Amino acid sequence: MTVTKLSDLAKTIRSKNAGTDKITFDIIFRERETYDRVKRSGALTPETVCAILGIDRARLTDFVEYDPAHAIKFTILRLRPSGSPGDADIFGAQQYAPFLDVEVREI
Numbered sequence: 001m002t003v004t005k006l007s008d009l010a011k012t013i014r015s016k017n018a019g020t021d022k023i024t025f026d027i028i029f030r031e032r033e034t035y036d037r038v039k040r041s042g043a044l045t046p047e048t049v050c051a052i053l054g055i056d057r058a059r060l061t062d063f064v065e066y067d068p069a070h071a072i073k074f075t076i077l078r079l080r081p082s083g084s085p086g087d088a089d090i091f092g093a094q095q096y097a098p099f100l101d102v103e104v105r106e107i
Contacts, residue, residue: 002106006043006099009034015095020082022061023092024075025049027099035070043104044072052098 007013011030018024027044029035038044046063050056055076062075083090 003103004106006038006102006104009038009104013096013099015092017082017092018075021078022075023078023095024062024073025096025099027072029070032070035067035072037106038072038104039065041104041106043102046074048102049074052102053095 006027009029010027012026012028015023015025027038029038042048046057046060049063050060053076059077060074061077062073064073065071066073078087078092080087082092089095
């Protein structure tokens, strides 16, 4: 069985604001084969995303496997609005790090 880190497979792993109350994540692959491999592996599903982020399933508002762009995209609700007191990441750009070391197993 081959195990590869998601950061070694993806072209882009990022997070950013999606309005004041949401953060969206994009995981984009260069080629269809790698994208399909990650989808088949089950490494990124609504359930695994919530587990990786340590959040309740109710905070995940969207999860899309977007085949034309070879991308997996998902959005979560923030705990507090962007820029409000106690918000540690006003742009939502630092939330992607837990996905870098996700292990993708070849099935």
